[in-house]
Amino acid sequence: MRFQLIGVNHNSAPLEVRERLAIPESRLPDACRDLSAYPGIEECMVISTCNRVEIVAHTTNGHADLRGFLHQHFHLKPEELDAHLYEFREKEAVRHLFRVASSLDSMVVGEAQILGQVKEAYATARAVGAVRGQLDQLFSRAFAVAKRVRSETAVGSSSVSIASVAVELAKKIFGTLEGKTVFIVGAGKMSELAARHLMAHGCASIFVANRTYDRAIGLAQKFNGQAIRFDDLYSTCDRADIVITSTGSPHAIFRREHGEQFLARRKNRPMFFIDIAVPRDVSPDMAKLDGIFTYDIDDLQQAVSSHVADRRKEAELAEAIITGEVERFEARLHTLDVVPTIVSLQDHLETIRQAEIDRVRGRMGQLTPEQEIAIEALTRGIINKVMHTPITTLKTAAKESEATTVVDVVRRLFNLHDKEKEAEPPAKKNEVGTRP
Amino acid sequence: MSLLWLRFALGCYFIGLVYAFVALTRTSDLFSRIALHAASLGMVFHFVSLAELFLSGQVVWASVHNGESLLAFLSMTFFMIIYAIYQTTSPGVVVFPVVFFLTFVAAVDQQPVLLTQFVSHKGWLIAHIILIFTGYAALVLSFGASLLYLLQERRLKAKKSTSLISFLPALEVIDQIGYRSLLLGFPFMTLGLITGSIVAITTYGRMDFLDPKILLSLLMWAVYMVMVFTRWNSGWRGRRAAFLATFAFVAALAAWAANYFSAIHRFAAS
Numbered sequence: 001m002r003f004q005l006i007g008v009n010h011n012s013a014p015l016e017v018r019e020r021l022a023i024p025e026s027r028l029p030d031a032c033r034d035l036s037a038y039p040g041i042e043e044c045m046v047i048s049t050c051n052r053v054e055i056v057a058h059t060t061n062g063h064a065d066l067r068g069f070l071h072q073h074f075h076l077k078p079e080e081l082d083a084h085l086y087e088f089r090e091k092e093a094v095r096h097l098f099r100v101a102s103s104l105d106s107m108v109v110g111e112a113q114i115l116g117q118v119k120e121a122y123a124t125a126r127a128v129g130a131v132r133g134q135l136d137q138l139f140s141r142a143f144a145v146a147k148r149v150r151s152e153t154a155v156g157s158s159s160v161s162i163a164s165v166a167v168e169l170a171k172k173i174f175g176t177l178e179g180k181t182v183f184i185v186g187a188g189k190m191s192e193l194a195a196r197h198l199m200a201h202g203c204a205s206i207f208v209a210n211r212t213y214d215r216a217i218g219l220a221q222k223f224n225g226q227a228i229r230f231d232d233l234y235s236t237c238d239r240a241d242i243v244i245t246s247t248g249s250p251h252a253i254f255r256r257e258h259g260e261q262f263l264a265r266r267k268n269r270p271m272f273f274i275d276i277a278v279p280r281d282v283s284p285d286m287a288k289l290d291g292i293f294t295y296d297i298d299d300l301q302q303a304v305s306s307h308v309a310d311r312r313k314e315a316e317l318a319e320a321i322i323t324g325e326v327e328r329f330e331a332r333l334h335t336l337d338v339v340p341t342i343v344s345l346q347d348h349l350e351t352i353r354q355a356e357i358d359r360v361r362g363r364m365g366q367l368t369p370e371q372e373i374a375i376e377a378l379t380r381g382i383i384n385k386v387m388h389t390p391i392t393t394l395k396t397a398a399k400e401s402e403a404t405t406v407v408d409v410v411r412r413l414f415n416l417h418d419k420e421k422e423a424e425p426p427a428k429k430n431e432v433g434t435r436p
Numbered sequence: 437m438s439l440l441w442l443r444f445a446l447g448c449y450f451i452g453l454v455y456a457f458v459a460l461t462r463t464s465d466l467f468s469r470i471a472l473h474a475a476s477l478g479m480v481f482h483f484v485s486l487a488e489l490f491l492s493g494q495v496v497w498a499s500v501h502n503g504e505s506l507l508a509f510l511s512m513t514f515f516m517i518i519y520a521i522y523q524t525t526s527p528g529v530v531v532f533p534v535v536f537f538l539t540f541v542a543a544v545d546q547q548p549v550l551l552t553q554f555v556s557h558k559g560w561l562i563a564h565i566i567l568i569f570t571g572y573a574a575l576v577l578s579f580g581a582s583l584l585y586l587l588q589e590r591r592l593k594a595k596k597s598t599s600l601i602s603f604l605p606a607l608e609v610i611d612q613i614g615y616r617s618l619l620l621g622f623p624f625m626t627l628g629l630i631t632g633s634i635v636a637i638t639t640y641g642r643m644d645f646l647d648p649k650i651l652l653s654l655l656m657w658a659v660y661m662v663m664v665f666t667r668w669n670s671g672w673r674g675r676r677a678a679f680l681a682t683f684a685f686v687a688a689l690a691a692w693a694a695n696y697f698s699a700i701h702r703f704a705a706s
Contacts, residue, residue, distance in 0.1 A: 172592060175606035267671030270607060287593060290674035299595045 001333050002062035003138065005093035006070065006085060007047075007054030010107045013084035021053040021074055021081075028121070032130040034073060040064030043135040045125035047100070049117045051107050056097060058134040062089060094138065095326045101142040102149040103156065104318055110156040110311045115146050138329075145325045152321060155314040158307035162190070163197040165303045166274050166295070170198065170242055173272050173293055178202040183240030185209050185233065186247030187219040190276050194244050199223060207240060209233050211247070238262040244274045245281040252283035259286045276300070334398040341407050342391055344416045349383050438492070441485035442505060442543045448478025449508075449539055452532035459529050468525045475512060475532070482509050482539070500695055501542040503565065508538035510573035518577070518613055524605045527613060530580025560635045568628030574621020575660065575688055581614030582673075582681040589674055611673055614681075622664050629657055649694040656687035 008018055023031050028046060035044045035055065041064055044057040055066055067085065071078060088096045099105045103114045122139050125131045131139070150156055167177070174180055180203045184191050187210045195206060206225030209232070210216035216227040228236050233253075237243065238261070247253060254273065262271060273294040275282040280296050287294045295303075357379060361367065367375070390410055397406035410416070455471035486509060489502060515531045518524070588604045604610065632653070636643055644650065663680045666672040672680070 169592070171606060172588075173607045175609040264670075268673055269671060290589070290676070293592055295595065302595070 001090050001094075001330065002042075002059050003056070003093040003134075004059050004062065004064060004066055004087070004089050005054060005056050005096055006066040006087045007052060008084045008086070009052040009054075009105065012086050017081070017084050018051070018053060020076065021048075021070070022050070023048040023053065025120075025124075028124045029128045031073065032125045032128045035069060036128075036130040038064070038069050043132050044130050045121060045135060045139075047118055047121040049114065052100070052105075054100070056093070056135065056138075058138075091326060091330055094329055095322060097138065097142050098145045098322045098325060099319075101146040102318055102322065103146070104149075104315055104322070108160050109308075109315050110160070112156055115143070119143065137333075141325070141329050145322060148325070149318045149321055153314040153317045155311055155318050157314075158310055160304055160307045160311065162276070162297075162300045162304060163194045165300050165307070166194050166244075167197045167201050169293075169295060169303075170272055171201070173270055174241060176202060179204045180241040181205050181207070181239055183207045183209070183228075183237055183243045184219065185237075185243060185245040185253070185281065186211075186249075186277065187215045188246040188276075191244040191246045191274075192219060192222075194274060194276070195223065198242060198244075203242070207236060209236075234258055234261070238265040238271075240271070241269070242272045242274065244276070246276045247281055248277070249281060250279060252279075252281060254282045254286055256283065256285045256289065259289045259292050263289060263291055274300070331398070335395070338394045338398045338407055341410055341416065342394055345387065345390065345410065345414055348414055348416060349387060353379050353383055438485045438488040439543065441481045441488065442539065445478040445481035445485060446536070446539045446543045448474045448481065449532065449536045451475075452478070452528060453536040455525075456529045456532040459526070468528075471528060471532070472519070472525055475515070475528070479509070479512050479516070482512070501544070503569070504538045505542035506565070507569045507572050508535045508542065510569050511535050511538075511576050514573050514577045514617065518617075522605060522609055522613060524609070526584060526604050526610075527577060527580045530583055531577060534576050534580075560631050560638070564628055564631035564635055566628075567624050567631060571621045571625030571628050571660075572688060572692075574617045574624065575684060578614045578617040578621065578663075579681045579685040581610050581617065582678040585610045585614060585673060586675065586678045614673075614677070615667060618660075618664055618667065622660055625657060625660055629653060649691065652687060652691035652694050656684060656691050659684040659687050 008021060010018070013021075023046060028048065031046050032044065035041060035046065035057070038044075040059050040061065042058045042060055044055060047054045047056070055069070057064060057066065066087065067078070067082065070076065070081060070085070074081075096105070101115055101118050103110050103112070106114050118139075122131065125135075170177055170180075177198060180198075182195055182198050182203050182205070184195050184206065187208060199206065206220070206223045207228050208216045208220040208223075208225055209228040209230050210219070211230050213227065213229055216230075219225075220227040237254075237258070243254075245254065259271075268291050270291045270293065273282045273286065273292065275294060275296040278297060282294045282296070284294075286292055357375060360375070394406060394410060451474035452471050455467055458467060482505070486506060511531055512535055515527055515535075518527055584604060585607065588607050588610055591604070592607065633643060636650075645654075659680065663672075663677070663684055666680065667677065
């Protein structure tokens with residue numbers, strides 16, 4: 001196992017550093033090609049998202065100079081970059097990758113996007129031929145682990161952004177959002193984001209009102225919606241099921257009497273007010289009306305933080321899953337490491353056996369079928385008994401760190417190394433090594 | 437024999453009853469599936485019990501207990517229809533206890549049949565029973581839905597993100613369940629009362645409007661109509677609707693209880 005991983009993420013590096021390292025999607029294939037041509041790299045892959053830039057590589061000796069590559073590729077001096085870098089090898093690299101894919105290393109733990117991003121990066125690296133046997137195995141395992149974490153823990157189940165919490169609440173009120181109407185009062189970034197989420201979940205139409213009418217028109221155009229003059233706010237508002245309000249008004253613009261009017265005109269169909277303005281746009285006594293639901297920024301924030309706390313609890317479960325998976329992956333890789341040695345040991349002894357039988361047969365003359373069978377059984381029995389201990393030792397050693405030493409000793413004792421090189425073409429060796 | 441099947445059904449409904457209490461405190465997918473299967477099995481037994489009763493040749497439908505059994509069965513049917521449409525077992529919280537109670541009373545023992553001896557038009561009587569019970573079952577369901585609506589509304593207003601009663605469907609879905617049961621039940625209830633009046637008039641030759649059964653039935657119908665009207669006209673829901681639904685439900689219970697002391701609408705031996 002000669003995996004190496006180096007990179008920066010939202011914890012280790014400020015945005016200015018991440019910005020300089022970020023690789024746009026279009027240039028990702030080139031970066032992969034450059035990296036695979038770098039000394040000591042056998043296979044490699046680059047992940048670049050807004051929160052992290054990471055290089056994962058399988059190297060010839062486990063000590064490739066990945067830092068050097070970063071300095072060279074991004075034209076950065078070591079003092080600018082090195083303080084922000086983290087680097088993992090072997091088992092730790094595997095663990096880190098599993099955590100990233102399972103979204104445990106994300107800024108928002110449990111967010112679903114990262115897995116897709118890692119998958120894309122993997123596809124890109126594969127397309128340029130930078131990923132083959134070893135990384136292939138590593139990543140397919142990482143995706144399986146991510147899936148396991150997602151299905152066995154609730155780490156990604158609750159919404160943890162204001163916008164998605166708003167959507168969740170709207171669904172609790174209206175069931176489906178299909179065909180619902182959204183009203184944005186006061187064009188702002190946050191209300192735009194919330195509206196975008198709502199529209200993505202099926203809301204049909206949108207109204208926008210703003211003190212500056214032109215801004216209302218601008219925002220309405222983005223959503224194919226309709227701009228409303230601020231003076232017409234109260235006369236049109238009852239047409240909306242969901243109102244997102246974020247004006248800079250010092251006083252509440254929606255008061256109880258407005259709510260009563262809206263409800264009367266809507267025949268008491270419920271209305272959902274998402275008030276992200278500070279000071280609040282919706283007066284607190286609105287919530288006392290049956291059928292009007294108001295959530296202000298604090299309520300939403302509170303929902304978000306209780307969800308975040310839930311996720312943190314689940315993340316502990318997920319970490320335990322990952323620890324188990326790293327062990328399993330390591331054990332499997334090691335077992336694979338010893339497989340070629342076992343195979344060539346068997347081949348080696350079989351060759352000796354055959355040669356000896358041929359030699360004896362020359363001396364003893366014609367053998368009866370019974371004698372043939374007896375000799376066959378005798379020699380095979382001896383070989384199997386002799387081989388039993390070395391093979392068991394190899395298999396046991398595979399699960400521990402001494403695997404390489406034991407493999408070396410066995411190879412040297414039986415003189416397997418040179419033989420294998422002569423006998424097996426390198427392609428076949430690789431194939432044996434990667435068979436699951 | 438019919439009583440035995442009914443008791444089997446009662447056993448199954450008991451699981452539903454336990455579910456109703458558990459569902460109020462915590463959510464369990466597994467348990468709601470178990471309750472659903474138990475309720476379906478209960479309905480099979482229940483159906484067999486009713487079919488046997490019908491095939492036995494006597495119209496013992498008009499006994500109080502058999503009436504209760506039929507009402508329980510119709511309520512379960514409504515519950516299952518709602519489950520088929522909305523994939524939610526939450527109305528069970530109200531429906532299961534009501535059904536259990538009705539089946540329990542019906543399964544206690546067999547009652548003598550009296551009324552049918554005097555009735556000259558059995559066809560009208562059967563129509564009356566089926567129509568009015570369908571109306572009752574719909575009423576039970578819309579009552580249940582209005583309680584669940586209140587519960588969900590409180591929950592959303594309390595702004596607790598992790599609440600115990602998260603099994604409830606969305607507010608509008610509950611509202612739709614209630615409204616549709618109401619709309620469906622009203623014509624049945626109305627026709628049931630009309631056929632009942634026909635039976636009364638053909639049997640006794642007149643209507644005694646001061647009889648408690650008739651008074652209470654008319655009251656129940658009036659509340660029912662007010663509910664449909666306020667909902668249709670001004671979309672009443674939430675607290676006011678729940679208040680009306682409770683009132684209608686109590687009126688229905690009272691009208692049912694009147695069977696035990698009404699002079700003209702009595703089944704039991706006096």
